[in-house]
Amino acid sequence: MRLSTKTRYGVRAIFDIAYHGQDQPGVAAQAKDIARREDIPLRYLEQIFQDLKRAGLVESKRGPRGGYSLKRSAEEITLGDVVRALQGPIEEMFVVEDTAQNSSARPRRARQSASAGAAEGSAPATELGSRAITSRTVTVALWRELATHVSQWFDSVSISDLVLRGEELGLPRAGAGQPMYYI
Numbered sequence: 001m002r003l004s005t006k007t008r009y010g011v012r013a014i015f016d017i018a019y020h021g022q023d024q025p026g027v028a029a030q031a032k033d034i035a036r037r038e039d040i041p042l043r044y045l046e047q048i049f050q051d052l053k054r055a056g057l058v059e060s061k062r063g064p065r066g067g068y069s070l071k072r073s074a075e076e077i078t079l080g081d082v083v084r085a086l087q088g089p090i091e092e093m094f095v096v097e098d099t100a101q102n103s104s105a106r107p108r109r110a111r112q113s114a115s116a117g118a119a120e121g122s123a124p125a126t127e128l129g130s131r132a133i134t135s136r137t138v139t140v141a142l143w144r145e146l147a148t149h150v151s152q153w154f155d156s157v158s159i160s161d162l163v164l165r166g167e168e169l170g171l172p173r174a175g176a177g178q179p180m181y182y183i
Contacts, residue, residue: 003087004087010082011083013034014052016164018163019171031046052085069157075158079158079162094144
């Protein structure tokens with residue numbers, strides 16, 4: 001499993017909006033500020049925001065006080081939502097050959113002997129119903145189970161959970177500690 005750079009940047013951008021805009025509801029975070037804080041190229045970040053916007057995770061506002069804000073609360077947006085918006089289904093990140101599909105398309109016959117199977121370059125198979133069972137069948141099921149667990153974990157972590165982690169680690173908020181000047 002590998003998360004793309006786009007996905008990692010997207011998670012950081014969504015976190016940045018939630019973390020630094022939390023004290024100011026309705027105030028949009030400007031892409032240039034997020035790009036600077038998160039060290040993400042601005043043009044690439046804008047492309048990421050377009051995908052996040054299409055997925056219904058962020059909304060944009062034009063104008064001098066424009067920028068991006070979360071479309072739903074940070075409690076409602078999960079890492080799974082962000083990953084799926086930027087990289088597609090989490091289960092597809094685990095490259096798994098679909099043996100069930102292959103075996104239903106052309107059913108295998110049980111091998112006459114182990115040596116006959118070895119001569120053809122494949123592992124010996126046993127017959128279970130109309131589908132041959134091989135070691136690949138067992139491992140494919142294992143990888144699918146892992147993909148399900150990973151997907152469930154991504155869905156269990158909300159953006160507000162990341163905000164809490166940032167607070168626990170003492171991550172400074174934007175504008176914190178800066179003097180306010182009034183005219």
